[in-house]
Amino acid sequence: MEQYLELKKELWRYARKVYEQGWVSGSAGNLSLRVPGEERFIVTPTSIPYEILEPEQMVVIDSAGEMVFEQDYGPSVETPMHLAIYKVRPEVGAIIHTHSIFCSVLAVLRKPLPPIIEELAIYTGGEVEVAEYAPSGSEELAENVVKALGEKASGILANHGNLCVGKNLLKAFNLCALVERCAQIYLEALKTGEQIHPLSESSLQTALSLYKITREM
Numbered sequence: 001m002e003q004y005l006e007l008k009k010e011l012w013r014y015a016r017k018v019y020e021q022g023w024v025s026g027s028a029g030n031l032s033l034r035v036p037g038e039e040r041f042i043v044t045p046t047s048i049p050y051e052i053l054e055p056e057q058m059v060v061i062d063s064a065g066e067m068v069f070e071q072d073y074g075p076s077v078e079t080p081m082h083l084a085i086y087k088v089r090p091e092v093g094a095i096i097h098t099h100s101i102f103c104s105v106l107a108v109l110r111k112p113l114p115p116i117i118e119e120l121a122i123y124t125g126g127e128v129e130v131a132e133y134a135p136s137g138s139e140e141l142a143e144n145v146v147k148a149l150g151e152k153a154s155g156i157l158a159n160h161g162n163l164c165v166g167k168n169l170l171k172a173f174n175l176c177a178l179v180e181r182c183a184q185i186y187l188e189a190l191k192t193g194e195q196i197h198p199l200s201e202s203s204l205q206t207a208l209s210l211y212k213i214t215r216e217m
């Protein structure tokens with residue numbers, strides 16, 4: 001158990017940051033990381049409000065979602081979704097699922113976020129797709145999210161929230177900030193009723209070729 005303490009503290013620190021950003025309230029949302037070199041993962045516990053969350057409460061699980069150590073709180077109900085992504089995306093080292101406001105507006109509209117800003121295309125890999133609705137914690141939601149995510153780094157969960165993946169928690173966290181910011185820009189632009197100018201395919205391709213160098217999942 002002790003050998004995971006530093007990683008648990010790291011996950012807890014980012015959980016607090018996500019809460020402090022206002023991207024979640026109560027115990028909503030969840031985060032996880034892949035333990036380097038092991039078939040184990042650390043996930044935030046289910047249903048504990050962020051204000052009283054402690055590093056020791058982070059849950060170490062195996063690739064079947066079983067708790068490695070006995071503890072009072074089980075892993076997040078979205079563990080199947082986190083594990084499904086780790087299974088098909090070996091380069092992913094961390095996942096952050098939030099209920100941030102502007103992404104959630106897109107989630108209830110079931111409207112994808114087009115790559116209207118170059119850096120969004122660079123860091124997400126293109127349009128942020130909406131995963132088909134399925135209940136929280138279900139295997140169906142896990143499947144839908146894997147499908148919507150594809151090779152990209154961010155997805156929207158219909159009537160629910162969003163999700164960002166990265167090589168580590170810092171990358172996933174910064175991406176959550178970028179996607180939320182772009183969702184706000186997009187929604188503000190839509191409100192004007194004016195035409196939104198999409199980036200041309202060639203400028204997206206230029207951005208994406210740069211992205212291959214800089215994204216470093």
Ligand code: 13P
Binds near residue numbers: 028029044045048
């Ligand atoms: P957990 O507290 O189990 O992580 O659930 C929160 C949530 O947002 C489910 O999608």
